[in-house]
Amino acid sequence: MVPIAEQAPLGGHRRVELTVRGNASIALSWRLLLHQPVRLVMSAAGIAFALLLMSLQLNFRNALLDSSTELIRQLDADMLVMDDEKDPFLSRDNMPVVRMFQAQSVRGIQAAHPIWMDLMFWRNLETGLERPIRVIAVDPGDPVFVDDELNVALARLAKPGTALVDRRSRSGYGSLSPGPAQVDRHPLEIIGTFSMGADFEVDGNMIVGYETLLDLQGVNRADPEAILLHVEPGLDLERMAQEIAGVVPGDVRVLTKERLLERDLEYWRSETPLSVILLVGVGLGFAVGVVICYQVLYTEVLDHLEEFATLKAMGYGDEFLRRVVVAEAWFLSVLGFVPASIVALLFQRMLGSMTGLAVHFSWFASGSVFILSIGMCTAAGILALAKIRSLDPAELM
Amino acid sequence: MIDSQVRREPAIQVEDLEYAFGEAEARKVVLDGIDLSLAAGEFAIMTGPSGSGKTTLLSLIGALRSPQQGGLRVLGRDLSRLGAARGGEAGDLEAFRRRLGIIFQLHNLFPALTAFQSVQMSLDLHDLSVEEKDARIEGILAKLGLEERFDYKPERLSGGQRQRVAIARALVHEPELVLADEPTAALDAENTEIVLELLRELARKRRTSVLMVTQDARVFEAADRLVHLVDGRIVSDVQTG
Structure with missing residues (x-):
C-alpha cells in the first residue's frame, strides 16, 4: 500500500499530498521510512529474520501434528x-x-x-x-x-x-x-x-x-x-x-475417527517436548522481533526528536505522533512479512523434500505469522512511544 | 477564529511573571517580576545578554512551558489553565498553539519532506480547501525566494534556504501571534529584509503581533518597540521610530 497520493504537477513541481484527512500520519511515517532506503532494507531484513524464525517453528509444529496423524486421516x-x-x-x-x-x-x-x-x-x-x-x-x-x-x-x-x-x-x-x-x-x-x-x-x-x-x-x-x-x-x-x-x-x-484425531493432536501438541520446544521457539522469535523492531523505531524517533517536538509546538497532538510511530511499525511489519513468507516457503519446500515431513504452506500458519508480525511491531511501537511521550517542545528553544 | 472582543485586549499580557529552573538550593530564577503587554498588530523586539531569560519568556508565551507564578494571558487565554493537565479542556493546548507561529533558531525540518511538504504540515492543521492551501504555500515560498525549491528536501537546501522554509512554515497559516527566536541569524541582508517585510505585512493586514528575540541590529528599526532584558528583568521598554 502506498498511502501517498501523487498529485498532478502544480506550477511545474510534483508534490505529495499530506493532508490530515488524507491520513497525514500514515503518509509521514511512510516518507520517513522511505527516506533512508538502506536503513529500511536492513530494518525489514531484521524483522523478516525474526518472522522467518517464527514461521519455520510454526510450520514445523504443524508438520509434527500433520505427519503424526496422517495415518489416522x-x-x-x-x-x-x-x-x-x-x-x-x-x-x-x-x-x-x-x-x-x-x-x-x-x-x-x-x-x-x-x-x-x-x-x-x-x-x-x-x-x-x-x-x-x-x-x-x-x-x-x-x-x-x-x-x-x-x-x-x-x-x-x-x-x-x-x-x-x-x-x-x-x-x-x-x-x-x-x-x-x-x-x-x-x-x-x-x-x-x-x-x-x-x-x-x-x-x-x-x-x-x-x-x-x-x-x-x-x-x-x-x-x-x-x-x-x-x-x-x-x-x-x-x-x-x-x-x-x-x-x-x-x-x-x-x-x-474424529475423536481419535482430536486426542492424538492434543497428545502431540501438549505431551511431546518437541511441540513445546517449537512453541517456545515461536515465542523467542517474537521476542527477538520486538527487540529488533524496537531498536529500529527507537532510532527513528531519536533521529527525528527535534522535528517531532516542532510538530507539537505547531499544534500537533501526541495522538498524531503516536499514529506516526505505530504506522511506521506496521509498515515495517508488512515489509518484513513479505520476504519472510517467501523465504519460509522456500525453506519449507527444501526441508520438506529433505525430511519427507509434511511441511507445506498453510494459510492458517501464514495468517498466524502475519498477526504475530503486526503484534510484534505494535508492541515495539508502544515501547518506542515512551520516548515520544517525554518530548518537550520547550527544549527546542 | 478570532473573537473581536478578544482582539481588543492585548495579544500578550504578562503580569509579575516569575520562572525558575531547579529546586531548593539548585533553584535558579530566570524571570523575576516580568510585566509586559503587547498589543495586536504590534512588533516588538526583545534583546538582552545570554541567560537574561528572553528565550524562557518566549517559550512561556508560546505555551511550550507552563507558567509557575504570575499572570500570563496570550490571545485571550490564561496560559496557567491551558491543557488537560492544568484543568483546561483536552485539546485546547494544541488548538492554542495552532494560533501561533513559532520560528526557532534551528529549522527542525524533516529530512524526508520537501520544502512544499514541510510548509504543508503547518497548513494541514487548519480547515482550508486544497486550492487555498496550495496557493498559500506557493505564495509564501515564492515570497521567500524559494519558488525554484518546492521539491527540494533539506539536504539540497542551503542553511539560509532551510531557515526560510521554517519561516514559511511558521507564517503560512497567518498566525495571530508570531514568536521568533533569532530568525534572521542564518539569513543575508536581502533575505532578512524579505522576512521582515513579511512580518510587517502580517502585522499590518492581519493585526498579527510579533515578538522577536534577536541580537541582530539590522532588524531593530523594523520594530515598534525594543524590550531589553537583563538577569530576568525588563530594564528598558522603548518605542522606536
Whole structure:
C-alpha cells in the first residue's frame, strides 16, 4: 500500500499530498521510512529474520501434528477399536482379535477390518544400510484406506512376499521402485507405491498383507493393532461408540475417527517436548522481533526528536505522533512479512523434500505469522512511544 | 477564529511573571517580576545578554512551558489553565498553539519532506480547501525566494534556504501571534529584509503581533518597540521610530 497520493504537477513541481484527512500520519511515517532506503532494507531484513524464525517453528509444529496423524486421516473408518493403552495411535499396542467379533455383534455395525503395525528394518540395497520402517499390514481386499486407488492395490498384496512402499519415504531407503527389497533380512517384492510421508518416529512406511507380516515376524498369528469399524449410515457415531464400549471388555477403547484425531493432536501438541520446544521457539522469535523492531523505531524517533517536538509546538497532538510511530511499525511489519513468507516457503519446500515431513504452506500458519508480525511491531511501537511521550517542545528553544 | 472582543485586549499580557529552573538550593530564577503587554498588530523586539531569560519568556508565551507564578494571558487565554493537565479542556493546548507561529533558531525540518511538504504540515492543521492551501504555500515560498525549491528536501537546501522554509512554515497559516527566536541569524541582508517585510505585512493586514528575540541590529528599526532584558528583568521598554 502506498498511502501517498501523487498529485498532478502544480506550477511545474510534483508534490505529495499530506493532508490530515488524507491520513497525514500514515503518509509521514511512510516518507520517513522511505527516506533512508538502506536503513529500511536492513530494518525489514531484521524483522523478516525474526518472522522467518517464527514461521519455520510454526510450520514445523504443524508438520509434527500433520505427519503424526496422517495415518489416522488415511484410514477409512467411522470408529476404531484399539488397546486401552494405545495412546498415541502410532504407539504399538495390539489387542485380542476376539474384540473385533465382539464389536461386530453390535447392531448397526456394517463392517470391521483389522490392521496390524510393526516396526522393522528396511535394507537399502544400494548402500547395505538398514533403516527402521513402519510396516502396516491389512487383510488384502479390505478397503481400509480412504484412497480408492490404494484400496484396489491392496488386493494385490494377497500374494505372499509382496509390499507397497511409501514413495514419500526419506531418500535413505534407496530405490523405492517396483522390484526386490529386503525387510528384516527377508526378501520382498515391491509391487507399487502409495503416499503417506515420514513422521517424527520413522522415516518411511510400507504396507503388506497379513500373511506376509506373519512371514516377516516368523509367527503363526498376530494380534491386530486396531479394528476399523463402519456403521450403517445415519446412526449416531458417539452413541454407537458408547454401545460398543459397553459390549467389549475394558482392555480396549472405542473412539470415533474424529475423536481419535482430536486426542492424538492434543497428545502431540501438549505431551511431546518437541511441540513445546517449537512453541517456545515461536515465542523467542517474537521476542527477538520486538527487540529488533524496537531498536529500529527507537532510532527513528531519536533521529527525528527535534522535528517531532516542532510538530507539537505547531499544534500537533501526541495522538498524531503516536499514529506516526505505530504506522511506521506496521509498515515495517508488512515489509518484513513479505520476504519472510517467501523465504519460509522456500525453506519449507527444501526441508520438506529433505525430511519427507509434511511441511507445506498453510494459510492458517501464514495468517498466524502475519498477526504475530503486526503484534510484534505494535508492541515495539508502544515501547518506542515512551520516548515520544517525554518530548518537550520547550527544549527546542 | 478570532473573537473581536478578544482582539481588543492585548495579544500578550504578562503580569509579575516569575520562572525558575531547579529546586531548593539548585533553584535558579530566570524571570523575576516580568510585566509586559503587547498589543495586536504590534512588533516588538526583545534583546538582552545570554541567560537574561528572553528565550524562557518566549517559550512561556508560546505555551511550550507552563507558567509557575504570575499572570500570563496570550490571545485571550490564561496560559496557567491551558491543557488537560492544568484543568483546561483536552485539546485546547494544541488548538492554542495552532494560533501561533513559532520560528526557532534551528529549522527542525524533516529530512524526508520537501520544502512544499514541510510548509504543508503547518497548513494541514487548519480547515482550508486544497486550492487555498496550495496557493498559500506557493505564495509564501515564492515570497521567500524559494519558488525554484518546492521539491527540494533539506539536504539540497542551503542553511539560509532551510531557515526560510521554517519561516514559511511558521507564517503560512497567518498566525495571530508570531514568536521568533533569532530568525534572521542564518539569513543575508536581502533575505532578512524579505522576512521582515513579511512580518510587517502580517502585522499590518492581519493585526498579527510579533515578538522577536534577536541580537541582530539590522532588524531593530523594523520594530515598534525594543524590550531589553537583563538577569530576568525588563530594564528598558522603548518605542522606536
